[in-house]
Amino acid sequence: MKTIKLARVLREGWQNFYRDKWLTLATVIIITLSLYLIGVAIFLGFGVLHVIDSVENRINISMYFDFTVDENKILEIKKELEEKSIKQIQSITYISREKALEDFMKQEGDSKEIKDALDMIGENPLPASLVIVANDTSDYDGIDKYLHQEYDEYIMNTNLEKNKGVISELQKFIVFVRNGGILLGMLFAIIAILVTLNTVRMSLYAHRKEFEVMRLVGASNLYIKIPTLVEGILYGFASALLASMFLIGTIFAINPFAKQIIENVNIVDFYGKNITQVILVMIIFGITLGFISSFLAIQRYLEK
């Protein structure tokens, strides 16, 4: 196709988009709603992942050492574990006996009774420990076994037994939320795709007589098709921009309420970090969707 024709079909596509204002408006509104739905799903997903992450990071396994094991040995073990770079382990933190006591006192609010009790004992009753965070909640069992197998002689005890119930419950819940989220997201995406497909199909249907005219005056398939693809891309692009704006608006609008429900939460800050990516994804998704929709819809109006 010659350049002059290419310029013309691009202009045709643009004209289809901006001259038929009502049809364009109706089409864009519906696609915008679909994309908005997907955007909300993505944001909810981010939120849930964040919550899961912070809950998961609060789970850990503590490895308490016998009082006879000195600090150097413990640090050696920590180094050893780190150097083995066991893939299930995310982080290891050393808590000295003094730190353990300090934390304990803080937790008890520096109560007088505890202080007196400690004074009576005369020495720090708390053991030193290594606090290990796993990459995945399902890894704790294995880590616990491994620690006992390698370092049993130094270990006073590990606290996995105590936490086992909580961990396995939480693990089930996290898997449930994750799978549910993925399923819901996919459902939203499928709905959005179907709605967009149908909307573009209907807007082309409104122009079906014109495609016939174009064929009659000697327009080739490409000359009819390319403007339609441009039109579809423009629908997708405009809708993605609008949906992004609504999404940002929504975040600002619900921020005060979220603050009331959960303390120390600022969802504007939280989502602000991802907003450019989300908008970018929305635009790419919208354009692709518009393109594919019009590509499929125009097929039936072309010369067979």
Place this chain on the structure above:
Amino acid sequence: MKLINLENVSKEYNDGFIALDNVTCAIDQGEFISLVGSSGAGKSTLLKMIYADEFPSEGTVYFGGRDISEIKRKILPHFRRNFGTVFQDFKLLQQKTVFENVAYTLEVQGKSDAQIYDEVHNILKIMGMDDKSDKYPYQISGGEQQRVSLARAVIHRPRVLIADEPTGNLDPISALSIVKLLLKINSFGTTVILATHDKSVVDKLNRRVILMDKGRIVRDDMHGKYIISG
């Protein structure tokens, strides 16, 4: 061989309806033909066979000695440029101005902007529509829309102009002006095939008349009148 030859052409639509039944006729370059007959007689179907919008179920349509059904799909848009078409409902593109509607025919052929500008204004002058070139179809009358449609149909100098009931939606005065334009176009050498209901138009023309009934040609007079017999 004439410009257009239909040989034993039958058309059965998908639903089994037989719209053309063994039609044979020949049309010469430069003729002005009126195709008449009651509604449903098969006039539009016959015309579609000629400009390759539909294809025969049986028989052959030749254009310039070439079997139309053997034209490759990719070449069809080019083949259709041998024709100009006007219809009862004008079929103008509603989102385009008068100028753009007429220009479209030349744009799809890749003509230059300068050439398009000159030729479109030229033809609009001939059709008496140049002063409305920036209007949209809904802003002008039916008779004016048909003149724009006619301008679009002939701007690329087709060999054949197909007019399917072009006066069907028009008042008698507008109808007459369209027929006059058709005659003018014919006088430049373009073959004109006019399907019509309009008795007064046909009688005045005193040209060849083909009468159809139930998918068949029942009369073919070189200087005919509009007579529906039987």
